[in-house]
Amino acid sequence: MIIAVDGPSGSGKSSTARGVATRLGLRYLDTGATYRAVTWSAVERGLDLDDTAAVAQRARDLELEISTEPGNQFVIADGTDITAAIREPRISEVVSKIATNLDVRHELVRRQREIIDDAQPSGGIVVEGRDIATVVAPDAELKVHLTADQDARMSRRGAELESGAVTAEQLRDQIVRRDADDSTVSQFMVASDGAVTVDSTHLTLEEVIDVISRLAKEAEAVPRGRNDG
Numbered sequence: 001m002i003i004a005v006d007g008p009s010g011s012g013k014s015s016t017a018r019g020v021a022t023r024l025g026l027r028y029l030d031t032g033a034t035y036r037a038v039t040w041s042a043v044e045r046g047l048d049l050d051d052t053a054a055v056a057q058r059a060r061d062l063e064l065e066i067s068t069e070p071g072n073q074f075v076i077a078d079g080t081d082i083t084a085a086i087r088e089p090r091i092s093e094v095v096s097k098i099a100t101n102l103d104v105r106h107e108l109v110r111r112q113r114e115i116i117d118d119a120q121p122s123g124g125i126v127v128e129g130r131d132i133a134t135v136v137a138p139d140a141e142l143k144v145h146l147t148a149d150q151d152a153r154m155s156r157r158g159a160e161l162e163s164g165a166v167t168a169e170q171l172r173d174q175i176v177r178r179d180a181d182d183s184t185v186s187q188f189m190v191a192s193d194g195a196v197t198v199d200s201t202h203l204t205l206e207e208v209i210d211v212i213s214r215l216a217k218e219a220e221a222v223p224r225g226r227n228d229g
């Protein structure tokens with residue numbers, strides 16, 4: 001089974017997808033981490049991030065290991081554990097440059113599909129990102145468009161960061177500007193065909209996990225191809 005979760009920044013995709021995978025005994029793939037890993041590597045090597053050919057070559061050359069165990073997430077790039085480093089503001093601030101590089105996307109979608117295929121013998125996988133239902137896994141048994149209003153998304157991200165660590169302007173940049181840039185290459189601000197919209201604005205994380213787990217069980221009961229729309 002493949003469960004695709006797409007939506008804007010701060011809507012709760014990672015926490016929810018990880019929670020659903022844990023609850024249902026499935027694997028979990030954070031595709032955003034793959035874009036962050038390429039960004040980390042390009043920054044570490046001092047590449048010009050506007051040099052699209054050089055960055056795409058880095059994406060192809062990067063040795064990347066990404067965990068699909070929901071309870072033990074790690075990312076290793078060229079032998080270095082970058083699990084924490086890819087979440088640093090210096091990476092979040094520039095990751096959209098890498099995520100809007102179409103040659104990088106081509107390479108990372110290829111790798112994401114390989115990881116998804118490898119997870120099938122263990123029962124399935126919950127995959128979250130921006131283009132999962134539309135590009136990476138259009139045959140997913142369940143497609144969820146996870147949303148929350150902009151104020152909720154900004155305040156969730158603010159609460160997550162150390163108090164006083166970011167200004168309101170930096171917070172807006174991490175949510176609003178990033179979504180505007182990222183949505184030039186993927187359609188995640190609206191639900192794709194066949195996706196169920198879950199608005200998490202007034203739901204707790206547990207409630208969102210409950211809703212999606214229930215939808216997954218319903219989708220599993222319907223043979224592939226009969227649950228479209």
Ligand SMILES: Nc1ncnc2c1ncn2[C@@H]1O[C@H](COP(=O)(O)OP(=O)(O)OP(=O)(O)O)[C@@H](O)[C@H]1O
Nearest residue numbers: 009010011012013014015016156160200203204205
């Ligand atoms: N339903 C919810 N209610 C309250 N807080 C939530 C809810 N869902 C997630 N959160 C919190 O909001 C923050 C952002 O969630 P998360 O990182 O899962 O979002 P995301 O959509 O994956 O963001 P991004 O795409 O920017 O990585 C986290 O601190 C998380 O614990």
Ligand SMILES: Nc1ccn([C@H]2C[C@H](O)[C@@H](COP(=O)(O)O)O2)c(=O)n1
Nearest residue numbers: 031032035095096099129130131182
């Ligand atoms: N399938 C995906 C996943 C992520 N991105 C972009 C969007 C972000 O700018 C960046 C990091 O994602 P995050 O960790 O914040 O979810 O990667 C994308 O374009 N497609």
